[in-house]
Amino acid sequence: MKDGMTIGDAAKASGVNAKLIRYYESIGLIPEAGRTASGYRVYSGTDVNVLRFVKRARTLGFGIERIQKLVGLWQDRTRCSSEVKRIALQHIDELEAKIAELQAMRDTLHELADACHGDERPECPILKDLSS
């Protein structure tokens, strides 16, 4: 084997857990790895690059399905950057929506917590709000 490595080595090199690598393979996000005679998965430097790409994309919050598209575009020399940008903007929109949702929760809770004395008395605006 030239630069073939085991799944553990690929995990260390890519930062993606070995279990997760198998999972990614099982759902078709990454191609099936080659195998040694005894059944061990074999990975190349190229495979590790793909794994790193996936990890970085996950860090940015992309879902698996979208990462699949991004990997496809990444490996397509004739891609249009507009296609990549479209996916990114779509993801940004979803992030914005989620952020707004969480901020609304936080703001409401903040108001309620501010109004709550937080002492030994049972009187509590937070519970009052929840039961209204």
Added chain:
Amino acid sequence: MKDGMTIGDAAKASGVNAKLIRYYESIGLIPEAGRTASGYRVYSGTDVNVLRFVKRARTLGFGIERIQKLVGLWQDRTRCSSEVKRIALQHIDELEAKIAELQAMRDTLHELADACHGDERPECPILKDLSS
């Protein structure tokens, strides 16, 4: 039955899906409902109030486990509001952390998308970042 209603009625009255009501019962978030002779679950106005409390708490992003504590405090006349406030502040902290995480994703993506021409050319800073 005085004000006994079916699970469908309770769902309409509380805004909590019938399936979800059964799920909440199965995990012990709400007590087991009474039953008619033929096995139908029976709900009272009090039960609906609990369901509404749960729904509102879910809307504010509280997890089931914490909602269980909140329901317990709600029904405990000798509670300290400090205990409720502590749970709320803890939840706010988690919301803040999640918001910050999503904002970091959004900001990074925003920069990358800004730098991307988004035309028919394959050159793409977004993919470049992901593969770095």
Added chain:
DNA sequence: TATGGGGCTTCCAACGATTGGAAGGTCAAG
């Protein structure tokens, strides 16, 4: 060469909250 330990394999399950479907029983109106 035997033995041990660590890494590899597959399969199955759990997380949290929700939703969906299938198969079958019940109720009320027409």
Added chain:
DNA sequence: CTTGACCTTCCAATCGTTGGAAGCCCCATA
């Protein structure tokens, strides 16, 4: 009596990740 809307339970899928169990493989050391 039939029809349709409701109810019941059980099982499965979602999303991404992690954990465990049982068993095989490989390498180093005694």
